[in-house]
Amino acid sequence: MxxxxxxxxxxxxxxxxxxxxxxxxxxxxxxxxxxxxxxxxxxxxxxxxxxxxxxxxxxxxxxxxGDGIAPHGLDVLRALGVPDAVAGYSPVDRMRLRTPGGAEVATPSRRANYVVPRKxxxxxxxxxxxxxxxxxxxxxxxxxxxxxxxxxxxxxxxxxxxxxxxxxxxxxxxxxxxxxxxxxxPPEALAIAVRGYADAPHTPGPPEQLIEMTDEGWPAYAWSFPIGDGRANIGYGMLRSKLAALPGDTGGRTVLHGTLARMLPEQPAHPGTLRAHHLPMxxxxxxxxxxxxxxxxxxxxxxxxxxxxxxxxxxxxxxxxxxxxxxxxxxxxxxxxxxxxxxxLGRHLRHTALLAGLAGRRRTLMDSAVRAAGHRTELYDNLIEIGLGRGTIPTASVARLALRRIISTRP
The missing domain is CATH 3.50.50.60 (FAD/NAD(P)-binding domain)
Incomplete structure (x- = not known):
């Protein structure tokens, strides 16, 4: 045909x-x-x-x-008979998380991620x-x-x-x-992000992925993921509902590009690489x-x-x-x-929805979680599993978090 x-x-x-x-x-x-x-x-x-x-x-x-390829995706590809989808790219086993409240953690992960341009x-x-x-x-x-x-x-x-x-x-x-x-x-379940490419940061130690959260338009964050070829994938994203709620006539492109440049001042985007995209949550x-x-x-x-x-x-x-x-x-x-x-994925998706609702209303919850993860490796690993794989909240914590969400939504 x-x-x-x-x-x-x-x-x-x-x-x-x-x-x-x-x-x-x-x-x-x-x-x-x-x-x-x-x-x-x-x-x-x-x-x-x-x-x-x-x-x-x-x-x-x-x-x-963001070009990040989590190990769970590679497991799927291996099962499909495609073992070499990230061949030639180096693993990155560290992710640094920073919250607006000053919490920070950068513990090596049990399983490494990869950064491979989608092209x-x-x-x-x-x-x-x-x-x-x-x-x-x-x-x-x-x-x-x-x-x-x-x-x-x-x-x-x-x-x-x-x-x-x-x-x-x-x-x-x-x-x-x-x-x-x-x-x-709807806008409250739809994110918009801008992605670009920049020179990778020159920092001592092994390469690491960076996620830096910000109070501006919370929940929102910038990222910098090293590819391994001298470049990094950089970007910034926020919910459409938060973008629409900003005062004045500031355009979305101005907000996204400007916030990214402000949060990653040492990594200006290469000309022509900034592109926006939607993420239906x-x-x-x-x-x-x-x-x-x-x-x-x-x-x-x-x-x-x-x-x-x-x-x-x-x-x-x-x-x-x-x-x-x-x-x-x-x-x-x-x-x-x-x-x-x-x-x-059902249980995992229900748990991520619960956590996202709580974190969106109470940013201090993310501060506490990241701060605690810096002292407890198993908690850090669980956070990574929830954020990048199919992790779930421990059974003993589900009822407590659900109660918190109910309380946080009361007028």
């Missing part, structure tokens, strides 16, 4: 059946980490499946992001998916419509691409999500509906509300969606995927 997108050359591939009535097994919208993980898992389970990745970009392409990371995942048998079409998704019958649905994309199951891994502005009648996150996740249309990654609001981490969630949710699309009937795929996602 030869397909066309506005302003994009047609792409033909013999792996796609021809004709409007032809149906592929899985059509994945978006070839980022979530989309590629979905394709990889589907083809891992069913090597003969006809899997198509649809993306408007030509890879390699830049993607505004490199995503292109490697696309190459792995194509090597596995996925077909990549360069085309922008403009419409997603479900047809057929209740027992044998067919999903039609852009009027002529037909699939038994569609996975929407098309980001914060997902057309797939809108097609399901699900609106965007998991504190407002849409319910995955039944049926043949699934949402993964940012499209499902899978962004950690404490740290902005999303790549691990993208890889894991994409893998789970790919498995459901392959092993369940199209009519049951959504329900199967919803249950799998809840088993893997």
């Amino acid at each position: 030869t397909t066309h997108a506005r302003g994009v050359p047609a792409v033909a591939d013999p792996g796609i059946p021809a004709g409007r009535s032809a149906i592929v097994d899985l059509l994945v919208l978006g070839a980022g980490p979530a989309g590629c993980a979905a394709a990889l898992r589907a083809l891992q389970l069913r090597p003969d499946a006809r899997v198509v990745l649809l993306d408007a970009a030509a890879f390699p392409r830049d993607k505004a992001c 490199i990371f995503d292109a490697r995942l696309v190459a792995a998916a194509r090597a596995r048998g996925a077909v990549l079409l360069r085309q922008r998704a403009r419409s997603v419509v479900t047809g057929g019958t209740a027992d044998e649905p067919v999903v039609i994309v852009n009027g002529d691409l037909r699939a038994r199951v569609v996975i929407g891994a098309d980001g914060a502005n997902s057309i797939t999500r809108r097609s399901l009648g699900i609106g965007p996150n 998991s504190t407002w996740r849409p319910r995955q509906p039944d049926g043949p249309v699934l949402l993964a990654g940012d499209a499902a609001s899978l962004i950690n509300p404490l740290t902005g981490e999303g790549i691990y969630y993208a890889l894991l949710s994409g893998s789970l969606a790919g498995a459901a699309a392959t092993t369940a009937t199209p009519a049951q795929a959504g329900a199967v995927y919803r249950r799998a996602l809840d088993r893997e």
